[in-house]
Amino acid sequence: MEDTVIRAEGLTKFYRMGEVEVQALRGLSLLVKRGEAVAIMGPSGSGKTTLMNILGCLDRPTSGEYILDGEKVSGLTDDQLAGIRNRKIGFVFQTFNLLQRTSALANVELPLSYANLPNDGRDRAVAALRAVGLESRMKHRPAELSGGEQQRVAIARALVNEPAILMADEPTGNLDSKVGQGIMDLLLSLNRERNTTLLIITHDPRIAAQTQRTIQIRDGLIEENIQ
């Protein structure tokens, strides 16, 4: 098995904002090994969200090469990128992003519906909810769950296709510190037990301190790489 999950070299991303050209990334290179837990920190405007979008295959770099889990991603079409996101990446968002009108189980099943499975994969969705400790609440709607529980549903949804990477964008940002710590514990234990690579964007040094490596980004480049 490939040992390197993320191999990014010379990533740049330029935006045109009217007359001004914004350089969000300026030739950033990054290697992440399988099973690593990495925190990405940086002030707003540093380019960390852009980096996350590109690493998450939601956006394309202007130039540079990106190989994800052995697949060359730069240069793929929209639909191919959608397939990569579906199979290899699990997203956890600050605001959970659950569909309010359906049950926790249906939310977890959502990625499966885009995955061309031979059967409808309900067992996998139930197993994912069991892994985050919410098996008993799978019939509840998001509004009937606490913030911590909603984020657990979102993590189950991220896990259900057994991705190579979990990408969490401020996963504890909308939670109080005690509940947030519970979410961190869950993410880190999934990282250890399943060897799923974990990328966390955070402002919080206490969160970053729990990972094996912290990357500081400033002005579109890696400023510090602390093991």
Added chain:
Amino acid sequence: MKIKRVLRETFTSLSANKLRTGLTILGIVIGVAAVIAMLSVGQGAQNSITSSINSIGTNIVYISAGARARFSAGNFNSVRNIRQLTLADAQALMDPFQAPSVKAVAPVIQGGDISASANGQTTTTTVYGVTTSYFSIRNELVSEGAFFNDQQVNTHARVAVIGPDLATTLFGQTTNLTGQTIRINGQTFTIIGVLQSKGGSSAGSSDNQAIVPLTTARDRVVRRAGTTVDGVYIQATSAQAVSEANTQVSNIMRLRHHVAVRKEDFSVMSQQDLLTTATSITGILTAFLGGIAAISLLVGGIGIMNIMLVSVIERTREIGLRKALGARNRDIMIQFLVESSFLSLLGGLIGILLGWLISLIIGQIASASGTTLNPAVSLNAVLLATLFSAAVGLFFGIYPARRAARLEPVEALRYE
């Protein structure tokens, strides 16, 4: 994405906002119901007109004095000094050499709104003065008694065969009436027969009528100068011979009246002509009404488009999320198209039921006011409405669905 899952998601997303869904569907319901109702009422009108024209009798050609209005250039109302039809004209049409396709001829004179009284009751009716051949040509039958014979015509007998409606109005019954006396236009007649009902308000065959010998009618009821008649019914030897009979009759009449082709001072109308004219008129009317109704269906479709556009904007984040989770553009597109098609198809089905109900009610109202009208909801109309409403949903759903599918995942996820 599997069909079952798409349908389930469609159902949950549409039932999440029931009022909005209901109102959107209502637009289509009204449009489809209007189309169905208009088409079926039009079809019903056509059926009833066709059957009433058919009840005039088969193989029939009718000649009357005066030119039929022709709208071709230079020929409009250009005929002057119209000669009335006479008994001699009718006689001439029986010529087996010049008119081999003519089987029988019946000259008639007629008068409307003529007073009839009996049994202490008074009403008005239409009186036909005819010869004996009239009964077989017009396919008239008696439920009681008999028609008059040639001798009674020749002797100006004061006998009458009356229609069932007239009988009911005057006597309250249609039986045991032979031998009773009826006063028509103040003159005393003896009833010798009662006609079988032809039903409906059919053109020229109302059940409210009295038939008397031509000779007697001219003397006492509908006065006409000399041997003038109002029209001549001609029966062709067969349905196929109608147009030949038409030609032969026209030729004879042109000779007798010394007029050229297209300058005729008489008109020949076959039942088929009447049918064609009536069918084209009701067809135009139906198309017109259906077209107006279709506009409301179009408005309903625009309503769907409007709601789908709002829905795309409202669900921008959801679309971003779905794309992040692996939805391809096509998946998003299908989801929104299925939603809009589902809305319009459901509206279409309800609209068909409602339109059918409306057409029944219109039929009832028409019957209550004395006109027989059986609106016919044809399979064609139902198929048309279903296909059209589904097409409306697809057509007006495409633009919003494309907009949804083209959203950039990063921007859609960031949307507040």
